[in-house]
Amino acid sequence: MANFSRFGCPSEEWQEHVEKYGPPPETPIGKMSTLAIQRSTNVGREETSAKQMKTEGLSSKVDISTVLIYARDNFLIPTRIYTPKQTDFSVRKSNFPVYVFYHGGGFVYGSLDSEDANCSRIVVAMDIIVVHISYRHAPQHPFPTAHNDALDAFDWIIENAETFGGNLGNVLVGGVSAGANLACHVALTRNASLARDYYENNDGAILKGVILVIPWLIINEERFPYQEFAAKEIASRIQCARAPVLSRKVLDFFVDCMGEGLHDDDDINPDVGLVSEKKLRGMPNTTIMVAGNDPLRDDGLLFARNLHQHRVPVKVHIFPGLPHGFRRFDDLPSSHRWDELVVESIKWSLNNPKADSCQDHALTVE
Template sequence: MRLPLRLESLGVRAALALPDRAQRALAGRPVVHDGQTLSVETQLMLRLRALVRMPEAERLPVPQGRVEIDRQTVIVGGRQPVGSARDLAVAGVPARLYTPTGATSAPGPLLVYLHGGAFVFGGLDSHDATCRVLTQEAGVRVLAVDYRLAPEHRFPAAYDDAVAAYRWVVEHAAEVGADPARLAVGGDSAGGNLAAGVAAVAAREGLPLALQLLIYPATDSTRDARTYPSIAAFGEGFYLTHRFLELGFESYLPDPAAAADPRTSPLLDDVPEGLAPAYVATAGFDPLRDEGEAHARRLSDAGVPVELRRFEDQIHGFVHLVGVGRRARAAVDEIAAALRKGLGAPAA
């Protein structure tokens, strides 16, 4: 029998608020790989997930898995303050506009945010807490876009929605309080994949874009484990599993040949002239770590300004953990600071 959501949330919050020594006693011996030590908070959270047999979304029917993803992110995200949040439609898909506390009506910086979830899961609610924190800590408006999901809508539906949403923002900047000269596009995991694709389109079409914010992005759908050792090293036991990745691949890309399409593998795309600067965040214990970092290096080699930041003690999905513990929240706050700097937002 599942505990009520509020009790689950309180339990996780209490466990991850314990002193490090107490957490270590509960979590067990440190997990070390590649000279990195997994955060004790994260290790304890993973152990608690196993003890209570928290359902894995990828092992459930897709509709139930989506509900479970939303439930789990609420548990670890908590209720985060924000100036305001309102739902709207953008280029035919649902969206949510977050405005930081104290924002004026004058046009300002705005981040178009694309959620993760292997193109199958996630939405406005799964990433609500994350977007609220980015909004408040960076002092910028955030427009979260709820693109179409697979398997109901296969490739290139998500890509097309992401590009259409960004074009809409450029054309309707005043409606969302955005300064066209201070626009960013970003996302995590599959959303980072889409954000990289949008950035390439913006460069080719001459659309304004000041920053691409890529958080543990999926960049190469061909995903050869020989090329990216992190896939084999962290594909089990660190939240993001091989099964989850395979479900996303099979659902979104029914034709294996599409894996090499630059619209789903931005790492394989040409680097266009005028591509926006990139901030790329990866997690040390993440199957997608190596392909994200390979993408950052490729952009840098092509002359694109890139800041690459590996959060060595974190796992895939750490951007959700803004309501529990300390380490993941500190990482998200650091990402927000990079967003603030990249868009020239006023200091807090």
Template sequence: MSDTIEIERDTSTMSAPFVRPDVAMLLAMMAASGAPPMDQMPLADARDAYRMMRFVADADPTELAIVRDLTCPGPAGDIPLRYYDARESREAGPAIMFFHGGGFVIGDLETHHPYCTELAAKMDLPVVAVDYRLAPEHPFPAAPTDCEAAARWLAENGKTLGLDITGLVFTGDSAGGNLTIVVSQALMAKPAAVPVIAQAPLYPVVDSSQTGGSFTEFAEGYLLTAEAMKWFGDSYAATPGDPRNDCIHGELATLPPTLLVTAGLDPLRDQGRDFAARLIKAGVDVTYMEMRGTIHGFICLRKGVPSAQDDCDAIFRGMKAMLAR
């Protein structure tokens, strides 16, 4: 046993991490393209590049009965939303609210549109995606403030969409995974018109102070880089330790059943592992999934990384099992 511990601590003897063949191919193509990293582009160009990635690397949208743009009132004006449903009408039941990733700086309803259509189809539940304000024009806490306002609006106004909503399920990736947890914490502390019944943060950022471990091991060469995280953090300008950003410091014991997903080659992997462990210790019903051999952002890479479809299907199965409990 002591020999095993010694080997784990001696990083010089560790073998290279497992990388799926399709992930390796995508990373090689991106490296060969010569395109500058997004954090080195002008802001408008970075946002355009992120939108364009959808057409290069993501699957086509899934056909649905309803895809409708709408707005809800927010603290700084109307918040754009997009409503997805595989059915024209449905009986009373839960609704999913989705918060997109992009480091609080890039990303919008378009970047995650294919995933949201797939989420609505595979879960057979209504999905409402939130186009919250982005930094640096709107730094912290604009994003969580908008998302909480949108969640409370949906809880009270489902009937305007023809829905009888009995509970809310929050999910999102990366920055959206952070917002998933932050909004859950806010609505558990001050309940909305209907309860939060589950959450599914995907490779979330939960601790902006993280150093070492996966943050160092995968600092470059695996899509999301440490430099990009610095750019996002500087732009977002959150107060260090504020639980509305570093949600690992927020109230954990009251959180709803949680499906927490990480990617094996992600700088954020270890903080996701840590957060899942803390939730378990706090007594929360947790399902933890780590998608081995893949990278941050995989839910939006189903064409560039075909194995990501299996990962997404596993997420949907996990969410269904969580709701069935």
């Protein structure tokens, strides 16, 4: 029986942060309209990203371009491509790995500009192209719009990666929170055995790795596998129900925004953490990062266990006692470790063989 509750108690690192800065403000659910909360949150994220781009000197180190990708309903998906700045034209490189990234925000928050700093840091840390897909958000665009956008944009990237210097033999997907759900959906859909012909017809494109950061993998609460735990109350959905940043109240708010289709869509399964054994066996190397004091903690840890049981190499990184989305607090030492781990995880997947040919199907917990 599962029991990860030891990771849930607030850490000394977090307690020191709260003593110095006070607790983070609660989401004003019921006090502001959903769209007002969305606008305010997006503005704050964009301002923070712009400030970090300036203070860290990221703009001068990365080439940034924006493209619009047609979705299946002809909506144009804003997408941003971050490429290492190449000043020496005599040694220009045009064969970079490609990391396809989906931002977090409960399927409600996030914008094209809000992720500039996050994506640029990865490019500065290693020679790679990062592609950020700004999918449509609820409540304006309920489920499964974000999932469709994620897949449509990914397909375009595979078809066009070589035109912007990408190496189709080294493609990865990843995301944060809700974005990790989208990344997992893409990996499961495009890496399944029935889709192998898809890759073969695209000049040998292959998915090398999946990076899931504080992932939200089980959206329908009624499907959460409480039976897997020694006692229901130790599951993170209950133990961390009143956690800062993301409480169960905020989680329910996000679910309500996604619409009724979330519960009855037959074509897309939003509960990617509960997919069939057949699909899990097709997954590439996977990294999962979780926060200990987070209602979503057990989404990631249970999924890691399932992947390991189905012979997928998995690395798990746990931040005990920290809340969901703690990266926004720059004073936390673990925030900088978050950045390092994303880069290390990408390199690990790029430097390891495909999961289905790997002899050491390890589950590494750090």
